[in-house]
Amino acid sequence: GAGVSQTPSNKVTEKGKYVELRCDPISGHTALYWYRQSLGQGPEFLIYFQGTGAADDSGLPNDRFFAVRPEGSVSTLKIQRTERGDSAVYLCASSFSGGARETQYFGPGTRLLVL
Amino acid sequence: EDQVTQSPEALRLQEGESSSLNCSYTVSGLRGLFWYRQDPGKGPEFLFTLYSAGEEKEKERLKATLTKKESFLHITAPKPEDSATYLCAVQAKAGRRALTFGSGTRLQVQP
Numbered sequence: 001g002a003g004v005s006q007t008p009s010n011k012v013t014e015k016g017k018y019v020e021l022r023c024d025p026i027s028g029h030t031a032l033y034w035y036r037q038s039l040g041q042g043p044e045f046l047i048y049f050q051g052t053g054a055a056d057d058s059g060l061p062n063d064r065f066f067a068v069r070p071e072g073s074v075s076t077l078k079i080q081r082t083e084r085g086d087s088a089v090y091l092c093a094s095s096f097s098g099g100a101r102e103t104q105y106f107g108p109g110t111r112l113l114v115l
Numbered sequence: 116e117d118q119v120t121q122s123p124e125a126l127r128l129q130e131g132e133s134s135s136l137n138c139s140y141t142v143s144g145l146r147g148l149f150w151y152r153q154d155p156g157k158g159p160e161f162l163f164t165l166y167s168a169g170e171e172k173e174k175e176r177l178k179a180t181l182t183k184k185e186s187f188l189h190i191t192a193p194k195p196e197d198s199a200t201y202l203c204a205v206q207a208k209a210g211r212r213a214l215t216f217g218s219g220t221r222l223q224v225q226p
Binding site for chain 1: 119146147149151156157158159160161164166202204206208211212213214215216217218219
């Protein structure tokens with residue numbers, strides 16, 4: 001079946017602007033995760049959803065970052081007042097039920113560049 | 116705080132030259148250790164999960180092993196198509212689902 005999809009694949013914006021990044025998980029997966037990957041580094045956890053609710057948002061760096069998953073499927077990561085330091089690849093992953101030890105399957109990422 | 120350190124940062128091999136990648140970890144109780152492969156411009160692709168010390172898993176030319184402090188990814192007779200960045204991640208037992216990743220090992224296999 002289809003994997004995790006993310007749109008857009010690339011996003012260029014100016015400092016101070018607002019951006020939205022979308023993630024469509026694998027069909028039937030109830031758990032969804034957002035990570036951020038800087039060049040030459042491994043992914044860093046941002047937030048985890050179980051169904052519609054954010055079960056763990058401890059990785060969000062500050063209150064400019066917010067994510068929603070209103071119907072328990074598609075999720076949107078929202079970044080307000082973007083800064084140049086926000087430039088990175090934003091990765092989304094999903095797993096079947098969010099159970100311990102479950103494999104997280106990643107999407108291709110959205111490459112965000114803040115000028 | 117959970118930590119994952121991978122070495123070497125980069126590795127260049129000749130086709131057929133076997134080697135091992137290292138992943139050292141510090142975690143408050145290990146729920147699982149995950150290996151992923153990442154090609155340039157793509158998301159991480161799942162390879163293996165290891166749960167307890169002594170466990171081993173194999174897939175084609177790759178074999179992953181786990182001790183109480185580290186994991187190794189052994190690559191036997193690699194081919195150029197094995198060139199990629201290999202990422203190691205841990206999941207702690209303390210109720211969290213987040214994965215903590217290392218910085219990866221960039222592997223280049225030359226024909």
